[in-house]
Amino acid sequence: MGVYGTATEKISIFERLLEWFLFRFRWIFVIPLILPASLAYDSYNFVRNWFIYKVQSAPKAHDRKVAKIQKSVKQWSSGDRKKKMCTARPGWLTMSFRFPKYKKDMVQIKTNDLIDILEIDTNARTVRVEPNVTMGQLTRTLIPLGYTLPIVPELDDLTVGGMINGCGVESSGRKYGMFQHICQSFEIVTANGELIFASKDKNSEHQPLFYGIPWSHGTLGFLVAATIKIIPCKPFVRLTYFPCKTQKKLYDRLSHEANKNDNEFVEGIQYSYDSGMIMTASFTEAVPKNGSLNAIGRWHKPWFFKHVETILKSGKETVEYIPLRDYYHRHSRSIFWEIQDLIPFGNNVLFRWFLGWTMPPKVSLLKLTTSGSIRNIYNRRHVIQDMLIPLDNIQEAVDIFDQEVQIYPLWLCPLNLQSSPGMVRQRAGRNIMYVDIGVYGNCTRDTYEPKETTRKIEGYVRSVQGVQMLYADTYMTPSEFWEMFDSSLYDWLRTKYNCKEAFPNVYDKVCKAARY
Ligand SMILES: Cc1cc2nc3c(=O)[nH]c(=O)nc-3n(C[C@H](O)[C@H](O)[C@H](O)COP(=O)(O)OP(=O)(O)OC[C@H]3O[C@@H](n4cnc5c(N)ncnc54)[C@H](O)[C@@H]3O)c2cc1C
Ligand SMILES: NC(=O)C1=CN([C@@H]2O[C@H](COP(=O)(O)OP(=O)(O)OC[C@H]3O[C@@H](n4cnc5c(N)ncnc54)[C@H](OP(=O)(O)O)[C@@H]3O)[C@@H](O)[C@H]2O)C=CC1
Numbered sequence: 001m002g003v004y005g006t007a008t009e010k011i012s013i014f015e016r017l018l019e020w021f022l023f024r025f026r027w028i029f030v031i032p033l034i035l036p037a038s039l040a041y042d043s044y045n046f047v048r049n050w051f052i053y054k055v056q057s058a059p060k061a062h063d064r065k066v067a068k069i070q071k072s073v074k075q076w077s078s079g080d081r082k083k084k085m086c087t088a089r090p091g092w093l094t095m096s097f098r099f100p101k102y103k104k105d106m107v108q109i110k111t112n113d114l115i116d117i118l119e120i121d122t123n124a125r126t127v128r129v130e131p132n133v134t135m136g137q138l139t140r141t142l143i144p145l146g147y148t149l150p151i152v153p154e155l156d157d158l159t160v161g162g163m164i165n166g167c168g169v170e171s172s173g174r175k176y177g178m179f180q181h182i183c184q185s186f187e188i189v190t191a192n193g194e195l196i197f198a199s200k201d202k203n204s205e206h207q208p209l210f211y212g213i214p215w216s217h218g219t220l221g222f223l224v225a226a227t228i229k230i231i232p233c234k235p236f237v238r239l240t241y242f243p244c245k246t247q248k249k250l251y252d253r254l255s256h257e258a259n260k261n262d263n264e265f266v267e268g269i270q271y272s273y274d275s276g277m278i279m280t281a282s283f284t285e286a287v288p289k290n291g292s293l294n295a296i297g298r299w300h301k302p303w304f305f306k307h308v309e310t311i312l313k314s315g316k317e318t319v320e321y322i323p324l325r326d327y328y329h330r331h332s333r334s335i336f337w338e339i340q341d342l343i344p345f346g347n348n349v350l351f352r353w354f355l356g357w358t359m360p361p362k363v364s365l366l367k368l369t370t371s372g373s374i375r376n377i378y379n380r381r382h383v384i385q386d387m388l389i390p391l392d393n394i395q396e397a398v399d400i401f402d403q404e405v406q407i408y409p410l411w412l413c414p415l416n417l418q419s420s421p422g423m424v425r426q427r428a429g430r431n432i433m434y435v436d437i438g439v440y441g442n443c444t445r446d447t448y449e450p451k452e453t454t455r456k457i458e459g460y461v462r463s464v465q466g467v468q469m470l471y472a473d474t475y476m477t478p479s480e481f482w483e484m485f486d487s488s489l490y491d492w493l494r495t496k497y498n499c500k501e502a503f504p505n506v507y508d509k510v511c512k513a514a515r516y
C-alpha cells in the first residue's frame with residue numbers, strides 16, 4: 001500500500017481516502033444534526049438572555065458570581081499551588097481551530113456563567129458587560145437602542161473576554177484600532193483573589209494592568225467585567241463596492257480609503273493574486289428612494305463573499321444600503337468562506353430558500369464534532385491565520401502568502417495601530433495604519449509543510465514589526481515570540497501581581513505544543 005506524508009507522519013492511501021470522504025461529505029452529518037442543534041442552542045440563549053435583560057437580574061447576580069470566583073482563587077492561593085489556573089471555558093467553545101491541551105493539567109476556575117450585559121449607560125456612552133457576552137448578543141441589544149460598539153468583530157459567537165484577552169479586529173479598525181482600544185476599564189480577579197479595577201484613566205492605581213491585559217490570554221488575572229465605549233449608530237450602512245482588476249489598483253484603493261476620514265468601515269476581499277474588492281461604508285438613517293436595499297443577513301440571500309464576487313465580475317462600482325446588524329455579521333452565515341468546505345452546495349438558491357434559515361452551523365458545535373480524521377486533513381492542508389502588518393508592506397506580504405500557500409480569498413482589514421504600552425510592539429510614537437491579512441482555506445501548494453511554511457511567514461511578519469493573531473497556530477520559539485511581542489510591561493505585571501505561580505506564561509498557552 002502506498003504511503004504518503006512527511007517522515008514524521010506516514011499515512012496509507014486507505015486512511016487518506018477515508019479522511020477525504022469524511023471531509024468531502026461532512027454535510028451528511030452537519031445538515032441533519034449540527035444545524036438543528038445550532039438552532040436549538042441559539043434559540044435557548046436568545047430567550048434566556050432576553051428574559052434576564054428584561055428582569056434586570058444580572059447586576060445583582062454578578063456580585064454573587066464574582067464572589068464565587070474570588071473564593072475559588074483564594075482556595076487555590078492557600079493550597080499547595082502545584083498547578084496553575086485557567087478559565088473553565090471548554091476548549092470546544094473557543095474560536096480557534098485548536099483544542100487547548102493545557103487545560104486538563106490546570107485548576108479550572110469557573111467563569112462560565114459570566115454571560116450577561118450588566119449596564120448600558122447612554123450618558124457616559126459605555127456598556128458594562130461580563131466576559132462571556134458575545135458580539136451577537138451585544139448588537140442585538142444595543143442597535144435597537146440606537147447604539148453600537150465602535151468595533152464589532154463579525155462572528156456572532158466571539159466573546160468580550162476573548163476579544164480583550166486575545167484580540168479583536170473589524171472593518172472599523174481603520175478608525176478605532178483594535179477591540180482593546182475601545183475599552184475603558186477591566187475588573188480583574190488577581191492571583192490572590194482580590195478584585196481590582198484597572199482603568200485607562202491615568203490616575204487609576206492599576207492603569208498599567210489595563211494596558212497589559214490585551215493579548216495576555218488570561219495570564220495576568222481573571223477578567224470578570226469590562227466597560228466598553230459605545231457610540232450612536234443609524235439603522236443602515238451605505239456600502240460602496242470598488243471592484244479592482246489589478247493588484248496595484250486594489251492596494252492603492254485600500255490605502256486611499258483606509259486613510260480617508262469619512263469612512264466608518266473599510267475592508268477588502270482579494271479573490272486572486274491580481275483582483276479583489278474594496279468596500280467602504282458609513283452609517284445612514286434611511287434608504288433613499290432610488291437606493292438599493294440589500295438585507296444580506298436574510299436566510300435566502302447569497303453568502304456575502306459570493307455576492308461580492310458577483311459584483312467584482314460585473315466590474316461596476318456599486319452602492320447598496322444594508323441593515324446595520326446584517327452588515328456587522330455579514331461573514332457569520334458563511335463563516336467567512338469556510339462554509340464552502342462544509343456544505344459545498346450551501347449557496348445554491350434551492351438550499352438557501354429551503355434550509356437557509358437553519359444556517360450557519362455553530363463554530364463551537366463544528367469544533368466539538370471535528371473527528372481525528374478531519375482534524376488530520378485540516379492539519380495537513382488547511383490554513384487559518386491572521387497576520388497584522390504595516391499597510392505599506394501589503395504587496396510584499398501577499399507575495400509571500402501567494403508563494404507559500406496560494407489561498408484565496410484573502411481578508412484585508414485595515415486598522416489604525418496606536419502606539420500604546422502593551423504586548424503589541426509599535427514603538428513609532430504615533431499611529432500607524434496596519435492591515436490584517438486573514439488566510440482561511442485549503443492550501444494548493446505542494447510544497448506546503450504546516451510548520452516550515454508557517455515559520456517562514458512568521459519570520460517575515462516579525463521582520464516588518466507585524467504580529468500574528470494568537471488564536472491561530474504559532475510555531476515560533478519563545479525567543480522569536482518575544483521578538484514579535486513586547487515583554488517589558490508584561491513581565492513587570494507578572495511580578496507585581498504575583499502571576500508567575502498562578503498562571504502560565506502566555507507563550508506556554510498559545511504555542512503549538514500547548515494545543516492539540
Ligand atoms: C523593573 C521594572 C519596573 C517597572 N515599574 C513600573 C512602575 O513602577 N510603574 C509602571 O507604571 N510601570 C512599571 N514598569 C512597566 C513599564 O511601565 C513598562 O515596561 C513600560 O512599557 C516601559 O517603557 P519603555 O519605554 O522603557 O519600554 P519600551 O520597551 O520601549 O516600550 C514599552 C511599550 O511602550 C510602547 N512605546 C514605546 N515608545 C512609545 C511612545 N513614544 N509612545 C507610545 N508608546 C510607546 C511600546 O510600543 C511598548 O509597547 C516597570 C517595568 C520594569 C521592567
Ligand atoms: N474578528 C476577530 O477579531 C476574530 C478573532 N478571533 C480570535 O478568537 C479568539 C476569541 O475567541 P473566544 O472564543 O471569544 O475566546 P477564547 O475562549 O478563545 O479566549 C481567548 C483567550 O482569552 C482568555 N480568556 C477568555 N475569557 C477570559 C476571562 N474571563 N478571564 C481571563 N482570561 C480569559 C482565554 O483563557 P483560558 O485559556 O484560560 O480560557 C484564552 O486564552 C481571540 O483570540 C481572537 O483573536 C477569531 C475570529 C475572529
Ligand SMILES: CC(C)=CCC[C@@H](C)[C@H]1CC[C@H]2C3=C(CC[C@]12C)[C@@]1(C)CC[C@H](O)C[C@@H]1CC3
Nearest residue numbers: 095096097335336338363366367370384386440
Ligand atoms: C476575522 C478573523 C480575525 C479571524 C477569523 C477566523 C475564523 C475564520 C476561524 C476561527 C476559528 C475557525 C474554526 C473553523 C473555521 C475557521 C474559523 C471560524 C472551523 C469551523 C472549521 C471546521 C472545523 O471542523 C471546526 C473549525 C473550528 C474553528
